[in-house]
Amino acid sequence: MRILIGVTPDDQTRDAVALGAALYRTFGGEILLSHIYAASFDYPGMAHVDVEWTKYLEEDAELILSDARKTIEEEQNVPVTEEIVYGHRSSGVGLSKVAVQKDVDIIVIGTASGGAQGRFQVGSTADQLLHGGQRPVAMAPEGYRDMCPGELDRLVVAWQSSRECRSALAVTADYAQAGNLPVTLLSLVVKHRPYGRRKSKVSQEALDTYVAEKTADLQAMLSEMPDDISREAEVIVGENVHNAVQRRSWSDGELLVLTSSRTALLRRVFLGDATYKLVRTSPVPSVVLPRGT
Template identity: 35%
Template sequence: MRIVVGCRPEPRGQDALALGALLARQAGARVVLAHIRPPAQPGAGVGAVDAEWRAFLREQTDRLLDDAERQLRERDPDLPVERAIGDNRGSGRGLARIAEEHDAALVVIGPAPGGRAGRVALGSTADQLLHGSPVPVVLAPRGFAEHPPPRVARCTIAYQRAAQSAQVAACGVAFARLLDADARLLTLVLRPVRLYSGRQHQAAEQQVMRSVREQARQDLAAAIADLDGVVDGETVEGDDVRAALDAVTWADDLLICASGTVGPVKRVFVGDVSHKIVRNARTPVMVLPRGVRADAWRTSAPSAP
C-alpha cells in the first residue's frame, strides 16, 4: 500500500508530511514523496529547451525532496520512502497522475495559503484533486504539523442515507479497521431557514424537525446494524454545516465523507455538502471517490519489500 504525499517548499508542506507519516505508520504503508514541477519552456530555437531552467528545476526539486525525506525520517525513521516527480501545469492533476502510476491508495496534501488555523484551506491543488482524483484525497488542516496526535484514534464517517451511502460507510469503517482505530457514523441534521415568525408556523417547523430527527436516527441505526464490528453513531443539529460540526466532540479524528452524487464514477468529485464539510472541519478530512467499493483497501496493491 502506498500513500502519495504532495511536497511543497512552504511551511504548509509540513502539515501534509506530518499527516502522511501518521497514516502510513498506522496503515503499514509506504510513503511516496511527490513534487510537481512546471513543464520546461521552449527555448528561442525551434525544438530547443532552456537547459539552464531545467537544471534549476532539478536542483530545487532534489533539495525539496531531500528536506522532506529528512523531516519524515525525524518523525519515523523506519518508514519506507519512495520519490516521484511529475511535470504538469496543474499540481493537483500531476499528483493524481502519480497516484495512478504508483497504484497508490491515497493522496495527502496540505492547506492552501491564507487559511484559518486548525481548518482545511482549499486552493487550486485541492480543487483539481477534489474534482478528478482517482483515489481518496486526504487534506491536512493548517498547523497540523505543530501538534500532531500520536495516532488517528477514530474515523468519523459523515453519513446521509443515499444511493451510495452503504458503500461509503463500509469503506470508511474498513479504513478505521486498517488503522486499528474506532469508527463512528455522523449524521448532520440541518435546521431549515425560518421563513415565518408566527407561532403557528413555528409549531409546524418544530414538528417537521422532530420527524427529521427521528428519521435520521432510524437511518443511522439501520446503517450501523449492517456494518461489521462495533461502530458508534451520532446525530448533531445546527443551522448550517459549520454550526453542526462545531457541536461535535472531536478526539484525534479523521473525518471521512463521500463525493457528490454527480460526476465521473471512480473519481473524487466533491458535492455541495461535502465541500462545506471539508471547509469547516476541525480535523483532517478524507474525500472518497464516487462509486467507491466497500473493499477498496483490500484491493490496494501491497507494499513492495
C-alpha cells in the same frame, strides 16, 4: 496502504507529512513523496533555455523532497520508500498522474497558504484533485503538525442518504478493520428557515422526532458492518453546516470520511456543495473518496 504525500516548499508540507505519518502508523504500508514542478510549455525555439530551466527545476525539486524526507524520517520516525520528481503545468493533475502511475491508495496534501488555524483552505492543487482525481484525497488542516496525536483513533463518516454513502461506509469498514478503529456515522441536520425569518418554523418536538428517527436509520446502517467494529451513530443539529460542525466535540485523532457527488464520473473524485462545506469547516483531517469506491 501506499501513501503519496504531495510536497511543497512551505510549512503546509509539515501538516501533510504529519497526516501521512499518522496514516502509516495506523494502517502500515509505504510512504512516497512527490513534488510537482511547473513544466514549461512546448513553445518552438529556445530549446537550450528550456533544458537548462528544466534542469534547475528538477534539482530544486530534489532539494525540496530531501527536506521533506528529513522531516518525516527524523521528526516522525517514519521511513520513506520513494521520492518522485514530476513535471506538469498543473500541480494537482501532475500529482494525480503520479498516484495512478505508482498505484497508490491515497494522496495526502496540506492546505493552501492563508488558511485559518485548524481549517483546510482549498487551493489550486486541492481543487484539481477534488474535481477529477482518481484516488482518495486526504487533507491536513492548517497547524495539524502541532495537534496530530501520532496516529488515528476514530473514523467519522459524514452520512447522506445516497448510494455513494453506502459505498463509502463499506470502504470505511475495511479501513476500520485494518487499523482497529471505531466508526462514527455522523448526520448533520440543518434547520432551514424561510427567507426573511430569523428562526426556523419547525417546532422542537418535530425536530426531536426527526432526530430520533434519523438516529435509528443510522444505527440500522451500522448494523450491517462487521461485528468486530465498534460503532456509533450521531446526529448534530445546527443553523447551517458550519454551526453544526462546531457543535460537535471533535478529537484530534479523528479522520472525517467524505463521499464524492453522485454526479461524479465513476472512480473519480468530485465535490458536491455539502461536501465542499465540510472540507472547509472540519477541524480534523478529511478524506474524500472517489465515486463508486
